[in-house]
Amino acid sequence: xxxxxxxxxxxxxxxxxxxxxxxxxxxxxxxxxxxxxxxxxxxxxxxxxxxxxxxxxxxxxxxxxxxxxxxxxxxxxxxxxxxxxxxxxxxxxxxxxxxxxxxxxxxxxxxxxxxxxxxxxxxxxxxxxxxxxxxxxxxxxxxxxxxxxxxxxxxxxxxxxxxxxxxxxxxxxxxxxxxxxxxxxxxxxxxxxxxxxxxxxxxxxxxxxxxxxxxxxxxxxxxxxxxxxxxxxxxxxxxxxxxxxxxxxxxxxxxxxxxxxxxxxxxxxx
Numbered sequence: 001x002x003x004x005x006x007x008x009x010x011x012x013x014x015x016x017x018x019x020x021x022x023x024x025x026x027x028x029x030x031x032x033x034x035x036x037x038x039x040x041x042x043x044x045x046x047x048x049x050x051x052x053x054x055x056x057x058x059x060x061x062x063x064x065x066x067x068x069x070x071x072x073x074x075x076x077x078x079x080x081x082x083x084x085x086x087x088x089x090x091x092x093x094x095x096x097x098x099x100x101x102x103x104x105x106x107x108x109x110x111x112x113x114x115x116x117x118x119x120x121x122x123x124x125x126x127x128x129x130x131x132x133x134x135x136x137x138x139x140x141x142x143x144x145x146x147x148x149x150x151x152x153x154x155x156x157x158x159x160x161x162x163x164x165x166x167x168x169x170x171x172x173x174x175x176x177x178x179x180x181x182x183x184x185x186x187x188x189x190x191x192x193x194x195x196x197x198x199x200x201x202x203x204x205x206x207x208x209x210x211x212x213x214x215x216x217x218x219x220x221x222x223x224x225x226x227x228x229x230x231x232x233x234x235x236x237x238x239x240x241x242x243x244x245x246x247x248x249x250x251x252x253x254x255x256x257x258x259x260x261x262x263x264x265x266x267x268x269x270x
Contacts (some may be wrong), residue, residue, distance in 0.1 A: 042082055070237060109261040111153045111178055112248050118158035119218050119227050120241040129162040130187070130202050134176035135252075136211035143174050144236065146185030153180055162220075172217075187210060190233075199235075206230040217249055218244070229242035 008138050042141035056065035122129045149169050161183050162169050168184035188208035217230040228237045229247050249255040
C-alpha cells in the first residue's frame with residue numbers, strides 16, 4: 001500500500017489535483033448558470049449532433065460526416081454565437097456592486113416597504129409600473145439611458161413618477177444605492193418564445209433585464225391591476241402586498257430585520 005501511494009505521488013503532482021478541482025468548479029458553475037434556461041435544450045441538440053457525427057463515421061456516410069467535421073471545426077465560434085446571452089450574463093457577474101451601500105438594515109427594510117406601498121397603490125389605480133432594484137450586477141448602462149433623478153425612495157414619489165400625466169412615466173425606475181437613481185429607463189425585451197402570451201411589454205422587459213443581471217423587478221399591470229415579482233428570469237404573478245413584501249425581504253436577505261423595523265415604527269408612534 002505504501003509503495004502504491006509512493007508510486008501515485010510520483011505520477012500525480014499537486015498541480016494536477018488543483019487543475020482537476022478548478023475544472024470541476026468551472027463546470028459546476030456553468031451548469032448552475034444554464035440551469036432552467038434555453039441553453040439546456042441547446043446542449044441537448046449538440047448532444048444529438050455528436051451522436052450523428054459518431055454514427056456517420058462508423059457507417060461511412062461520407063457526405064454527412066464531412067459536413068459534421070466542418071461543424072465541429074468551428075464549434076468554438078458557434079458556441080459563442082449561440083450562447084452569447086449566457087456568456088454576457090456570466091461576464092457581467094464578474095464585477096459586482098452591492099445593492100444597498102449607504103444604508104443600514106433598518107433603512108433597507110423601510111425602502112422595501114415604500115416600494116411595496118407604491119406598487120399596491122398603483123395596482124389599485126390600475127397604473128402600470130416597472131421598478132428595478134439593483135443588486136450585485138451594475139445597471140449603469142440602463143441608468144444613463146433614462147432621466148437621472150437621485151432622489152429618496154418614497155411611495156409618493158414612485159406613484160407620481162408612474163402617473164400617466166408624468167413626462168417620465170414610460171419605462172422603468174431604477175433603485176440603486178438606496179436612491180431612485182433614474183426613471184424612464186429602457187430595458188431589454190426578452191425574446192424567449194416560451195413566455196406566456198398574456199404577458200405584455202412590461203413583463204417581457206422585466207424578464208429581459210433579469211436574464212442578463214441579478215436585479216429584482218416589481219411589475220404592476222395596468223390591464224389587470226396585479227403585482228408581479230421577477231428575478232433570475234422567473235416570474236411570480238398576482239401577488240398581494242404582503243406576499244410581495246415577504247418575497248422581497250427573502251430575496252434581499254432582510255427578513256430577519258423586519259421585526260426590528262416594526263419595533264422602530266412603534267417607538268416612533270408612541
